[in-house]
Amino acid sequence: MEERQARTAFAALSQETRLRIVRLLVQAGPEGMAAGAIAQAVEVSPSNVSFHLKDLEHAGMIVPRREARSIIYSADFTGLRDLIAFLMKDCCAGHPEICAPALVAAQCRPSTNNTTRKKAHA
Amino acid sequence: MEERQARTAFAALSQETRLRIVRLLVQAGPEGMAAGAIAQAVEVSPSNVSFHLKDLEHAGMIVPRREARSIIYSADFTGLRDLIAFLMKDCCAGHPEICAPALVAAQCRPSTNNTTRKKAHA
DNA sequence: TCCTCATTTCAATGATTATTGAATTGTAGG
């Protein structure tokens, strides 16, 4: 991943509506959601959700597919992984054992509450 | 982590100079770097780097400590982990086995080249 | 204590970015 694309992705995630959309779609999984349903869920106008969906797609955070009259959007898990990898690349100058314990908890796993700090378990 | 704080963090990472600073400090590890050294490395004015360092500190992405006359900044690995965890929380509605394979490669480990796509190896 | 150096603060300017509602595209069902 290039720096330019990473910045575009982070900028996309820095906006309230867009961050909600991405998290909604991350939780929805590969099945995804229609643009209209997303608009209802995050409570914005169709025109506005379209604007943000385009931005997220351009940022490589979500991916669209047509299904009947609707357009279904789902999280781009590859794009998300690449973004995180870019941010953490060469962490601790090639000695990941230093910071890895602080990062493993960040992995994708079910959790109803993230406010309690989790211990790393390699 | 709260949504508001996550947005602040993503906004911080969406700016060219700030993203370079964070990646520089991620690679530098816990040892960190002085503000002046960072300014030289990313080639911006002291005033400008100070502005961005404050923003990154406020976003919970870096942490400062005084050492003699200098102020040493290092990456806040806990903050970074929390941010990623927030983004990926409850992924795939509690069935992480669906998206986890796409995310494990994002972990902190040494790599000289990230342009070649890495296979997930659980 | 005085002087020096590293960093921060400040005010002003220029440049992106989100939002809104109306109009448009394009897909399918009757």
Add this chain to the structure above:
DNA sequence: CCTACAATTCAATAATCATTGAAATGAGGA
């Protein structure tokens, strides 16, 4: 074919953010 519906595009407005240089702060060494 034509109507209805889902989604997007467009232009205008309002708000937020990065950059610059000069001035100020604050900690240490002599």
